[in-house]
Amino acid sequence: MVKSMTGFGRAISEEGTGRSFTIEIKTVNHRYFDLNVRMPRSLVSLENKVRQSIKNKVSRGKVDVFISQNLYGKEDAEINFNEKLSDNYVNCLQKIRDRYDVADNISVSLIARFPEVITLEKKEEDLEAVWQSLSQPLNNAVEALVNMREKEGTKLCEDIICKCRFINELVNEVEKRAPLVVEDYKQRLENRLQELLQNSSIDENRIAAEVAIFADKAAIDEEIVRLNSHIEQLKETLKKEEPIGRKLDFIIQEMNREANTICSKASDLETVNLVINIKNYIEKIREQTQNIE
Incomplete structure (x- = not known):
């Protein structure tokens, strides 16, 4: 079947999960196959799978893929409190107070501002689970694109x-x-x-x-x-x-x-x-x- 090199496909993943994807693919004519993918940096490791899914269906043209992600009530990071380091900071402040007989203005906000007392640790993504959520809307967008080109x-x-x-x-x-x-x-x-x-x-x-x-x-x-x-x-x-x-x-x-x-x-x-x-x-x-x- 003859296929045009001009087309557009869009798909949104189903709701009800902790994340959703919106995928848009547009193509125009080009002498060769030129694929550009724009997606969140946290998902860059899945780019090769995205590229392969598109290359299986599209062989020629300039292809632009836009993937956006929305997270719903999902904690992708946790806050850690370094108790030992905090104790050391407080002890040092108390020694300074006693040594120089200065006003005691030690506060929670002061201690919290010291380096490494409170740290933010990003949780690692389960990329296989993310791909399971991403692959279906990606396939739907590619199918919509191919139908339009046909x-x-x-x-x-x-x-x-x-x-x-x-x-x-x-x-x-x-x-x-x-x-x-x-x-x-x-x-x-x-x-x-x-x-x-x-x-x-x-x-x-x-x-x-x-x-x-x-x-x-x-x-x-x-x-x-x-x-x-x-x-x-x-x-x-x-x-x-x-x-x-x-x-x-x-x-x-x-x-x-x-x-x-x-x-x-x-x-x-x-x-x-x-x-x-x-x-x-x-x-x-x-x-x-x-x-x-």
């Missing part, structure tokens, strides 16, 4: 096939005119020679040889066959269940090459105009394929 990809596929039909029609017109170009050249050559030589006789063999040389140079049969072949390859590629964007780029490049060759060989204005229209449709298809995975 829907847009279907529209792109329909449009490209429609343009291929128009190109086929134009190529058929070019093919019909190919023999007429040689005949028209022969007639114009004879008329020109008649004007130059007037009453003198014309060497029919020389004219035939000249026409044969021109016909060989102006022959576009091979280019037409290859162009039709590329169109069929493009249609078949669109049916594949795999990333096809880069292959489509190559096919479009070859189609454009054949159209340019036909245009350079053609001396007939109507044929040139037909090829210009073909190139116009090829360019429109190329623009569409730039957004296909």
Whole structure:
């Protein structure tokens, strides 16, 4: 199935637990796979798992992932009181008071301000449990993203096939005119020679040889066959269940090459105009394929 590289997916984890996640994923077209993940620093160790989950479903495009976390009534740190250190501080203060006979203003707030009396210790996360909470909304967001990319990809596929039909029609017109170009050249050559030589006789063999040389140079049969072949390859590629964007780029490049060759060989204005229209449709298809995975 054809997939666009443009998409968006969002999911929120179920409530009722001590934490919840909100996940948003957006993608745009890019030559390669470029993944950027923004998540809380406390969960950075899970980034590789997040990346792998996305890479399993998305193979091309610029991907931005935003993960936010909310904690509900969950204590992720505890306060520790160092009794021994506090006793030492109080003893020292009392000695200073007695030695210098100063006012006794020892207070709880004073002691609490001394280093290491009260410390905050962050509890270690159970990363496996966190991943169990995170993986489901992540998968939901990725599925929403993929569904959107598939829907847009279907529209792109329909449009490209429609343009291929128009190109086929134009190529058929070019093919019909190919023999007429040689005949028209022969007639114009004879008329020109008649004007130059007037009453003198014309060497029919020389004219035939000249026409044969021109016909060989102006022959576009091979280019037409290859162009039709590329169109069929493009249609078949669109049916594949795999990333096809880069292959489509190559096919479009070859189609454009054949159209340019036909245009350079053609001396007939109507044929040139037909090829210009073909190139116009090829360019429109190329623009569409730039957004296909």
